[in-house]
Amino acid sequence: GAVVSQHPSWVICKSGTSVKIECRSLDFQATTMFWYRQFPKQSLMLMATSNEGSKATYEQGVEKDKFLINHASLTLSTLTVTSAHPEDSSFYICSAAGTGGWSTEAFFGQGTRLTVV
Amino acid sequence: DAKTTQPNSMESNEEEPVHLPCNHSTISGTDYIHWYRQLPSQGPEYVIHGLTSNVNNRMASLAIAEDRKSSTLILHRATLRDAAVYYCILRDGNYGGSQGNLIFGKGTKLSVKP
Numbered sequence: 368g369a370v371v372s373q374h375p376s377w378v379i380c381k382s383g384t385s386v387k388i389e390c391r392s393l394d395f396q397a398t399t400m401f402w403y404r405q406f407p408k409q410s411l412m413l414m415a416t417s418n419e420g421s422k423a424t425y426e427q428g429v430e431k432d433k434f435l436i437n438h439a440s441l442t443l444s445t446l447t448v449t450s451a452h453p454e455d456s457s458f459y460i461c462s463a464a465g466t467g468g469w470s471t472e473a474f475f476g477q478g479t480r481l482t483v484v
Numbered sequence: 485d486a487k488t489t490q491p492n493s494m495e496s497n498e499e500e501p502v503h504l505p506c507n508h509s510t511i512s513g514t515d516y517i518h519w520y521r522q523l524p525s526q527g528p529e530y531v532i533h534g535l536t537s538n539v540n541n542r543m544a545s546l547a548i549a550e551d552r553k554s555s556t557l558i559l560h561r562a563t564l565r566d567a568a569v570y571y572c573i574l575r576d577g578n579y580g581g582s583q584g585n586l587i588f589g590k591g592t593k594l595s596v597k598p
Contacts, residue, residue: 475527
């Protein structure tokens with residue numbers, strides 16, 4: 368199946384710094400990617416939808432100035448957590464839709480564990 | 485809000501079949517039924533999806549009720565590696581728009597006993 372790769376797998380950063388997470392579709396073109404956040408023992412929460420070449424669409428309650436999303440190519444989307452604080456510590460997961468549109472399966476990255484100290 | 489209802493948890497014995505139910509009474513005609521599973525500290529993994537007919541693949545089978553208001557994921561022989569949280573999700577098959585987002589509910593945590 369198609370592969371979505373996230374980097375890094377885990378990161379520890381100091382409070383107030385920014386962290387960038389990359390999401391790549393390795394063997395297909397992803398015009399749309401999705402970013403999720405997952406807190407311990409909770410389900411995935413959709414943060415934003417990223418479309419190649421246009422601005423991301425954020426879900427209600429997600430600060431667009433804090434979680435910067437860039438989808439500059441058909442194989443790469445990035446999420447930057449700016450001025451990170453301990454409450455931003457979470458598991459961040461990206462997803463990309465198959466080329467067949469929404470009727471096909473979605474592929475997920477392995478996730479990035481962010482710890483802000 | 486998630487549009488599906490699943491039991492919070494289920495238990496199974498190794499090498500026995502497992503039937504994971506999902507209710508989706510408000511399903512629309514263009515909604516596909518997707519199943520994903522998530523192992524601890526990993527991203528979700530695609531399991532199977534279907535629209536109206538039952539589906540089989542190497543991982544599982546998906547049985548869809550005739551009225552499409554419920555479905556069942558069937559693992560034919562559970563292994564310890566199948567212990568995970570299983571999510572049943574509706575996804576609008578119309579191309580484009582935010583309806584294609586996968587909205588996760590709480591899923592069913594499957595435990596497999598040796």
